Amino acid sequence: MDAVFVIKLSALGDLVQADGALRDIREHHRHAIITVMTTPPYLRYMQRCPWVDLVFVDPRASRFNLVALSVLRRRLHKQHIDLVYDLQQVGRTRFYKRWLFPNGSWVGDVPGCSCYLKRPKGAAAADHFAHHLRQAGVSVCHTLVGNVGWMADDVTSLMRQAELQPGFVLLIPGASAEHQEKRWPHFAELARHLLDRGYRVVTVPGPADLAVCRAIPGDMLVPDDGYYDLFVLAGLAAQARFVVGNDTGPTHIAAHLRKPGLALFGGHVSALSTGLQHTCFSWLEADDLHKLPFAKVWQQVEQLMGKDF
Template sequence: MPRDVPRPAIAEAVQSASPDPAPGGGAHARSPVLVIRHGAFGDLLQADGALRDLREHHRDRPIVLLASSPYTRLMARCPYVDEVIADPRAPMLQLGRNLALLRTLRERGFERVYDLQGSDRTALYRRLMPEPSQWLRKHNPADSGTPDRLAYAWMLAQAGIRVRHADAPDPAWMADDADALLAAAGIPPDYIVLIPGSAARHTHKRWPGHAELARRLGEIGRAVVVVPGPDELELARSLPCHVLATPDGFLDWFALAGVLRRAAFVVGNDTGPTHLAAALGTPGLALFGSHTSVERTGIRMRAFDAIQVPDLSSLSVETVLADVLRRLPR
């Protein structure tokens, strides 16, 4: 894929695309299609629209998704796939585990493979699997300014697939009804969600101003909510806000999506729940340091924006608060 492909180029490429013609025999009458997208979570969100376009194109074929093991339960709910195969992504020297996965893939006889991962691992899978009639591979260098969702759109368009959703993921299927949860916690409908954490190994992504921002928002009468992950509970409890969790653990992805979808606004670090809020169409603001490019992540969509600074510790609460107040729905 050319670097930094503009959206008009994609629009031009998809004008003549059409769905995979369905033969007699009804839905899913033909051989299955394999889609590879391992994750992390934000990567799967970026692929949501592409999966929807593939579902519309291959109306008569089962779509099988090969995803990382931690996300198989999540993606089993996705309405655009019929089956999810877990890839443990075992180290290459663990031959038994890798050969078992390859045996499973070889036995399915996939005629078409859409490699949305585009990694060295999936290149090896291609060499070791029977050659399908079509193997499409995402090309998007890590140093490009192109978000993966745009790279997927380009890849599908070049294959003659009508692209309607790839550049606009919308994982509303992930969101449970959060009304009862919010009512039980006494949270009003115009609440703001803060996402102060990140994976434990990515502490450099954590803006240190969330506690002060929560206090300032509370002073002007806004209810503030935090929904911590497994390694964020202590951090969440240090903030002056509502902490949403279950008595026996943490909210799952589906409850989290329901809470984010109902929020008036979301402020978060560069982490999975923030990307989920953006994809759901919730107004919000992501906070980035220098660890990556905002444009590359694709988090700017619909009502979601981002602030990027060289050092998150230097980003003032006043700057973030002013942006939040300017963009809060009235």
């Protein structure tokens, strides 16, 4: 039985966008043991992923920490790996190829590896993976149409407790704390307009989003003892009629649940480079999200939600 090793270290949105590629690798290697290497924040996500068998945590030690790297190399060699798919393709994983797998079969972007393809600048990861997997002899059926429905918890009891029916609008107004430029500032006004038209509006904040969600009218869903995890968020997103969010991991989860929605992008990255074109989402882009007018977003929401809006 082959031992296949897949590297996908971070971040949340990138892991979600790689779901279809992981599934195609799984279907190509039906009888292999597939291990995925990821980082500690994404251990639970990958443990739940149905396309892999085992999860190997990369502690991301410094390249100059020779003791830690030696330990990592010994741990990897115990896996008896036959083939590596590098779905991260960054400097760290190129270093891993040279230092940890100098002679093994490797699908990645290290010159001289057994299946080499460099990702074009600005290309979506899914498009690149589709080309690369085909080059490696993998049939590409899911890479461009990933679906993380396996993430969605059963939220029936939570919705009953909140007296919430399917068909609400989910707003995702947050983003990672270090990327304030990804936050559109007019979600409260958007919520008021939706409420005025009879829609339930829901937010599900994480720790960094609590303050902004408190200022948004509608239903803010948080448990008494902390915050709902990504699997509950996915379960709620699956019950939404429409989703509006910033360029952040939860928005990409909703998009890869094949829900309709609208994503708002600042000048930090092109929407096309994230692969949203392969989902049911639309998007708006602005060099500065703080200058993206509410009226423009509202017009797009009205158009996308349809005639019965």
